[in-house]
Amino acid sequence: MLPPVVAGVDGSVQSLAAAEWAAREAALRGRALRLVHAWNWQPRSSEGEGEHAVQRYLGRRILRQAEDRVRAGCPTVRLTDEQAEGPATTALLRAAEQAELLVLGSRGLSGFTGFLVGSVALGVVAKATRPVVLVRAEEQAAGERPPGADGGASALTGHGDVVLGLDLNDPCDEVIEFAFEAARLRHARLRVVHAWQTPSAISLGPGDVGLVDEVLQGQEWQGFMSAVLQTWRDKYPGTTALETVAEGRAATTLVRAASAASLLVVGHRLTDRPTFPRIGPVTHAAVHRVTCPVAVVPHG
Known part of the structure; x- marks a missing residue:
């Protein structure tokens, strides 16, 4: 099976833009799109399992929101999703190893055009062995x-x-x-x-x-x-x-x-x-x- 295009999503407008861009790229390349939401669970008390369930619920909601955006803009793309536990940088690097390319969102700076690249994106770009594409929220669909x-x-x-x-x-x-x-x-x-x-x-x-x-x-x-x-x-x-x-x-x-x-x-x-x-x-x-x-x- 051909490796998919992977997009990291966290519920931000930047990650939603990245998911939409990744869907168009997957369609261009004839690949599937995989949405990945990473979160770090570190149980510290007897309530750890409850916190784990909440995180999974929130992750499912974030993935569903991204899926809805992707389906609206690119309804024919083959789509899968997953939740990955662990530090975000580590989880995204692991996902990138099995990907054609990894797509991440970047935060725009108010009053100035360009990227504010956070520690997660910077760490992924610095260490990834596969191509990484950074997309800002204002990116338009190509058409x-x-x-x-x-x-x-x-x-x-x-x-x-x-x-x-x-x-x-x-x-x-x-x-x-x-x-x-x-x-x-x-x-x-x-x-x-x-x-x-x-x-x-x-x-x-x-x-x-x-x-x-x-x-x-x-x-x-x-x-x-x-x-x-x-x-x-x-x-x-x-x-x-x-x-x-x-x-x-x-x-x-x-x-x-x-x-x-x-x-x-x-x-x-x-x-x-x-x-x-x-x-x-x-x-x-x-x-x-x-x-x-x-x-x-x-x-x-």
Whole structure:
């Protein structure tokens, strides 16, 4: 059986938006959707069993609410649900191991667009071995997006561009493939973005070539990107991949490029440091500042 798309739900408006987005994604991928509600039960007295029953009842109500939202927006999706006991981060990581991808909600900040990523979402993104997508409450259904200008929603499919933040110093197949597949499923364009900065004299080591003209540096990065993407263009001949190579800070460039996107895809290198969840500065900026759903794809 194909692994399902999994959405974590906790009754918040953000998790309901995540469940709806996950249902549409499951339909696109021909997968089932599994809703997971995690809660931590720690009996401390003889009344522990009663508290356990209450938690299960509340969990069932939360799952039913999410199911109703999913059925209203995507009635044909195959749907299952489960309640998972234990710390939320641990339970969601366990669910993600058996998933095609995991979808979580992110809380929006009042008076400012972007994400406020809580400790659970941050811990899951930092440690998950499967892709994790963060969705905010204001996310619209793809078909509801109005046709826009360049980079906006397609008048034909309703989907804006998929944007891939590509680190050409470490191009990773898992991240690139996820982005191409997401664009193919949506019949959307893929916009591949890489940012570079001119090295300073201090950063040049012995034997390094002297500072190169900035125009030539940009051309070199452009040629490298074209070479990296050629294999994937051959594999996905029906997907238009646009290349953007810009001088500047990677986080700033990526946030700007994703302003009208339907999905942003970034990579996250897994490390052997389980004591403290870390996701890297560019990915951190993306999940906090980008307004569209953000897919974080782990790689070795």
